Amino acid sequence: MEALSDPLFLFCIVVAAITVGISKSGLMVSIGAMNVPLLTLVMSARDAAGVLLPVMIVVDLLALGYYVRFADRRILETLLPGAALGIAIGWLLSSWIDENTVRLAIGLVTLAFVLDAWLGLRKKLKSMPPSRLRGTFWGSLSGFTSFISHTGGPAFQIYVIPQKLPPVRFAGTAAVFFAVTNIVKLLPYYFLNQLAVDNLKLSAMMVPIAIVSMGFGFYLVRRIGTGLYYRLAYALLFLFSLKLIWDSVTGYLA
Numbered sequence: 233m234e235a236l237s238d239p240l241f242l243f244c245i246v247v248a249a250i251t252v253g254i255s256k257s258g259l260m261v262s263i264g265a266m267n268v269p270l271l272t273l274v275m276s277a278r279d280a281a282g283v284l285l286p287v288m289i290v291v292d293l294l295a296l297g298y299y300v301r302f303a304d305r306r307i308l309e310t311l312l313p314g315a316a317l318g319i320a321i322g323w324l325l326s327s328w329i330d331e332n333t334v335r336l337a338i339g340l341v342t343l344a345f346v347l348d349a350w351l352g353l354r355k356k357l358k359s360m361p362p363s364r365l366r367g368t369f370w371g372s373l374s375g376f377t378s379f380i381s382h383t384g385g386p387a388f389q390i391y392v393i394p395q396k397l398p399p400v401r402f403a404g405t406a407a408v409f410f411a412v413t414n415i416v417k418l419l420p421y422y423f424l425n426q427l428a429v430d431n432l433k434l435s436a437m438m439v440p441i442a443i444v445s446m447g448f449g450f451y452l453v454r455r456i457g458t459g460l461y462y463r464l465a466y467a468l469l470f471l472f473s474l475k476l477i478w479d480s481v482t483g484y485l486a
Contacts, residue, residue, distance in 0.1 A: 314371025
């Protein structure tokens, strides 16, 4: 834990905890996608995902206390089996892909997430009706990207947003989906040693910050405008994704 004396390390840990809490409150949901790229500045991509998972589960469970009654059971029954399949595929692939591959995958997923937000891909998919086949596909993609880098949101939203749920019902469905998905990820993360003692110690340090941030986010969610913050967040994500892709490419070349 000597790294705690490094100001950059502490900064990344604190900012990641704050963004976990804020994203789970319903305020700036998409900002949570920056957490793994942010932590990879000071630790490996696998450890970053492992440190974040327990923090996310704690705030997921707290958020469920409010949102669970609004969840759409039909959508969950369609998406969750696919998510389990995606997690299994991620676990299978993780046994032989190296750190550079993990960084490249995270960088590409993050870049796709930003480009999706900027180019409005989800709006173009509104005319595509929901179906079990489509739900299984997007659910598995969400589970896979969530397993790699906790960025399952874009695939989930591509399937759910066109169904035009009331906002609170959308939030409730997302809360249940990602709470279940994150809990399922505990088993493979444990066997991959991503929940090592040092990682769990960092998680424990982050939990109180995330909880306070989530409470603050609940308070602010209907009181402030977030347009500028979104623009800054996506710009940062774009830079993080390019850095990760660059690091992976130079790692392969080396």
